[in-house]
Amino acid sequence: MAVPVLRLGLIGHGTVGQSFTHHLADAVARIERRTGARVQLARVAVRHPDRVRHLARHVHIGDDPQQLASDPAIDLVVEASGAPQAASWLAAALARGAAVITANKQAVANSNVLLQALAHRHPGLFAEATVAAAVPIVRTLRDSLQGEDIRAIRGILNGTSTFVLSAVERGTSWEEAVAAASAAGLSERGSTADFDGTDAAAKLAILATIAWRTPVHVDRIRIHGVGAHSVPVARAVFAEGRRLRLVADAWANDQRHLLIEPRVLEADDPLAQVSDVTNAIELEAALAGQLRWFGPGAGGVRTASALLADVAQAAAGYVATRRTQVAA
Ligand SMILES: NC(=O)c1ccc[n+]([C@@H]2O[C@H](COP(=O)([O-])OP(=O)(O)OC[C@H]3O[C@@H](n4cnc5c(N)ncnc54)[C@H](OP(=O)(O)O)[C@@H]3O)[C@@H](O)[C@H]2O)c1
Structure with missing residues (x-):
């Protein structure tokens, strides 16, 4: 079977976003070995698309996060913008079935839709980077402590x-x-x-x-x-x-x-x-x-660690779902 390619769209390329793209370049092969899916950075949305970004030529850089989030060709939406209106972009991406990975605690904590999704363990929403950067507390609470009070x-x-x-x-x-x-x-x-x-x-x-x-x-x-x-x-x-x-x-x-x-x-x-x-x-x-x-609990590299963990988890989930569909 051909290796599935997951196209990633990134919203925000500041302290966290730049660290994420830098370390994603090294992590792509590792994620492919571990999950069986290849992640490819395809689009970036920022406020100032004309700034020098040091990204591969094929990456499309624009200024419309809503459009990126709604793009059916984007499988994974990673958001590190801090923009208050990000909740609506993320909700749109989730609604169309994309995996959503965010570092934006304010957007999540102020959105009833995203809080509902977190509370009910929506399989497409990943938020490890929203709390304590590299400390793996979100997934631990969500998964490892599932049976606990x-x-x-x-x-x-x-x-x-x-x-x-x-x-x-x-x-x-x-x-x-x-x-x-x-x-x-x-x-x-x-x-x-x-x-x-x-x-x-x-x-x-x-x-x-x-x-x-x-x-x-x-x-x-x-x-x-x-x-x-x-x-x-x-x-x-x-x-x-x-x-x-x-x-x-x-x-x-x-x-x-x-x-x-x-x-x-x-x-x-x-x-x-x-x-x-x-x-x-x-x-x-x-x-x-x-x-x-x-x-x-802070810093671009530490937060990139959490975002990459979520990207790998989303890729693994994608491959597992595809295997189930093929086997059925
Ligand atoms: N920094 C940390 O240590 C840390 C740790 C954990 C979580 N976080 C969270 O990560 C997120 C990003 O933080 P950061 O420190 O990387 O912020 P930052 O350095 O200010 O970068 C923000 C990025 O988002 C883009 N952006 C902002 N508003 C936008 C909008 N309306 N439309 C399109 N692009 C927009 C900016 O574009 P331009 O480049 O064009 O200005 C910039 O690339 C925040 O939610 C923050 O709470 C940060």
């Missing part, structure tokens, strides 16, 4: 706020620490999502949706962020061996509770050991007990 989720889901709090507790001013995070490429200048809690809230909404198998819209999360007002507390608790961190917390008893808030962590709390852009996720499962993951 997830009682609580606790974590540090935003590395930039940890980076800044780590600096201010050692004496740096809030403004200098935020500028250092921006200079290190950890946050966009002027962006508030890392500190006001909305970035972490989108990730918590996605995790809770998968864990509880019901859409948890980001609006349901109580959010308190960190800012210059947090500095005195961060320093005071640091002097006592404790840490102030922006913590995501969700638990279920007779009701579901979800919040993002600055919280003082005791010295022996595993989450207190987290520094820089490391993310931490702790789950409380009825049978498995307490489970924890730590790892790099």
Whole structure:
């Protein structure tokens, strides 16, 4: 049987998208060996298609993500644009049967359609890159913990706020620490999502949706962020061996509770050991007990790792479905 070729369309070619295309070039042969399908980058959609992109000549570069998502010749749509309207592009691609792979937590966490798809394990939607970049928590929750009752989720889901709090507790001013995070490429200048809690809230909404198998819209999360007002507390608790961190917390008893808030962590709390852009996720499962993951939660290469994992998974799914159809 001829090797099936899956045509991939990419929306967004910034920090994450460029890293993805760079590493996809190496991964194509590996994915083909492992899945039996060849993935070929066919189209890219960006805001400024005239910029130099260093992509193979055959790749079509345009500025219309909606059209890319609706193109019947595109089998896999990978989205790394951060555009708020991406949810409608992704929903259109899913509806026509394409596999959809996204890094865009805000688009997912604010879309009832995509949250429904995640909650109900839509086989065409892949979102590993939306939470904690390279830490493989989305598929673990979705698949490995299928039989579990997830009682609580606790974590540090935003590395930039940890980076800044780590600096201010050692004496740096809030403004200098935020500028250092921006200079290190950890946050966009002027962006508030890392500190006001909305970035972490989108990730918590996605995790809770998968864990509880019901859409948890980001609006349901109580959010308190960190800012210059947090500095005195961060320093005071640091002097006592404790840490102030922006913590995501969700638990279920007779009701579901979800919040993002600055919280003082005791010295022996595993989450207190987290520094820089490391993310931490702790789950409380009825049978498995307490489970924890730590790892790099941001960066182009780390996020590309998660996107490539999803591309390989989608390719494997395509081949398995085709085999079933041929055998029937
Ligand atoms: N950076 C990280 O560490 C990281 C980690 C995990 C997840 N993510 C997520 O990954 C996504 C991308 O992040 P990024 O850091 O790569 O962003 P970025 O560097 O700003 O790149 C965004 C890309 O998307 C394109 N784009 C934006 N809006 C568009 C629109 N309306 N139509 C067409 N193209 C559009 C831009 O086009 P131009 O090139 O023409 O401007 C650019 O290529 C976001 O959802 C982010 O939350 C990022």
